[in-house]
Amino acid sequence: MKTKWPVLQYDSWKDTLATVHRWTQVVGKIRLRKMPWLNHSWHVTLFVSPTGLTTGSVPYDGGLFQIDFDFVHHRLRICTSEGRQEQLELRPMAVADFYHALFEKLKQLSVDVEIFTMPAELENPIPFEEDYTNRSYDAARMQDCWRAMVQIHTVFMRFRSGFTGKVSPVHFFWGAFDLAVTRFSGRDAPVHTGSAPNMPDRVMQEAYSKEVSSCGFWPGNDSFPQAAFYSYAYPSPEGFASQPVQPAGAYFDNTLGEFILPYSVVQQSSDPEKTLLDFLQSTYEAAANTAHWDRHALECDLSPFENAYGCFRV
Numbered sequence: 001m002k003t004k005w006p007v008l009q010y011d012s013w014k015d016t017l018a019t020v021h022r023w024t025q026v027v028g029k030i031r032l033r034k035m036p037w038l039n040h041s042w043h044v045t046l047f048v049s050p051t052g053l054t055t056g057s058v059p060y061d062g063g064l065f066q067i068d069f070d071f072v073h074h075r076l077r078i079c080t081s082e083g084r085q086e087q088l089e090l091r092p093m094a095v096a097d098f099y100h101a102l103f104e105k106l107k108q109l110s111v112d113v114e115i116f117t118m119p120a121e122l123e124n125p126i127p128f129e130e131d132y133t134n135r136s137y138d139a140a141r142m143q144d145c146w147r148a149m150v151q152i153h154t155v156f157m158r159f160r161s162g163f164t165g166k167v168s169p170v171h172f173f174w175g176a177f178d179l180a181v182t183r184f185s186g187r188d189a190p191v192h193t194g195s196a197p198n199m200p201d202r203v204m205q206e207a208y209s210k211e212v213s214s215c216g217f218w219p220g221n222d223s224f225p226q227a228a229f230y231s232y233a234y235p236s237p238e239g240f241a242s243q244p245v246q247p248a249g250a251y252f253d254n255t256l257g258e259f260i261l262p263y264s265v266v267q268q269s270s271d272p273e274k275t276l277l278d279f280l281q282s283t284y285e286a287a288a289n290t291a292h293w294d295r296h297a298l299e300c301d302l303s304p305f306e307n308a309y310g311c312f313r314v
Contacts, residue, residue: 005151005267006144008227010220013141017219019134020142021177022095022119024053026102026128027067027076028174029115031055040182040207045171048153048179052146053172060111071146074139076102084109090139095131121175121196145219148227148263149179152217155273156181159215159280165298166210175199178230180216183284185293187211189235208234213287215280217263227263229276230256231283233291243286246278259283 010017028044035043035058046053052069063081070077074090086105088098099117106113119125126133149172156170159181166184173180175196192208195201215231233240241252249265252258261279269275288295 004147005272006147007267008144008148008219008263010225010227013138013145014220014222014225015134015136016138016141017145017177019093019095019136021122021174022128022131022134023076023098024069024172024174024177025119026095026099026115027055027069030067030106030113031058033113033115034058034060040168040209041203042168042171045169045173047169047171048146048149060113062110065109065111071139071143074142078102078105078109078111080109080111090137090142092135092137094133094135095126096129097132097135099128099131118198120198123197125198148267149217151272152179152229152276155276155280156215158273159277162300162302163298164300176218178216178218180214182212182214183298185211185213185288185291185298192234211235211291213284215283224256229261229263229266229279230258231280231287232256232258233287235291237287237290239290240286243290245282245286247275250279250283259286 032044052071054068057064065080068077076088079085117128168182170181189211219227250261266272
């Protein structure tokens with residue numbers, strides 16, 4: 001029987017992760033080009049679905065289309081509001097082959113789109129149409145990662161609900177391959193001076209134009225070879241890094257400038273949901289308290305609504 005929180009070992013699927021990361025960038029850039037712009041680049045993200053990751057509804061000349069990664073049946077599906085559908089099998093396949101096959105399917109569905117084919121936020125990137133290096137797909141390991149994201153998504157949604165201020169959706173950023181949710185204080189932030197490969201500075205500056213407390217899940221990379229949860233504040237308040245947080249396995253990483261909780265701590269916990277919620281709440285409080293957020297105005301007590309839910313009739 002499969003556990004709700006699968007084991008994730010970076011070394012066992014890093015080649016698959018590298019390939020699927022680039023596949024999601026191809027699909028994410030299609031959404032980027034066809035969606036109206038939203039603040040903080042929220043229009044570019046994908047979302048966790050009951051079978052994988054999805055673009056949700058995207059406009060085109062014929063109405064709406066949607067692209068779904070199905071990590072249960074290992075298919076990429078494209079459907080339109082005109083009732084038409086195309087699909088690709090997800091299997092070991094070079095990024096270049098995936099790119100060309102997907103755009104051929106889009107052409108057959110009369111979805112007209114062009115994208116900038118250089119991967120974003122990756123060192124030494126290869127244009128999608130030329131990438132025959134990344135070609136791995138371990139279906140079982142990819143499904144494990146998605147199953148973990150299903151559980152994480154549920155906890156993130158619960159955490160998000162206790163905040164009445166501006167807060168992002170729970171969404172998947174294909175640039176870094178992370179699932180994230182961000183709370184905002186309502187105050188402006190200083191101009192962001194950081195950068196990322198193939199990411200215009202103006203995009204980063206707008207994304208971090210407001211004061212935030214952000215948390216997320218990331219499956220790791222060669223420099224940090226483990227799945228982990230993170231939480232950071234921008235700008236980082238004085239004293240933030242030294243705040244006590246929960247659970248016992250959480251720590252502040254001075255190199256990353258973030259609080260980190262290894263995924264394995266949550267996965268092995270007797271109560272993974274509570275363990276993760278403790279990390280999300282305590283690191284948010286570390287940011288909000290040291291930055292002097294107006295917590296009374298920004299937070300809400302949901303317990304009266306949760307307790308009365310069974311009495312609601314619609």
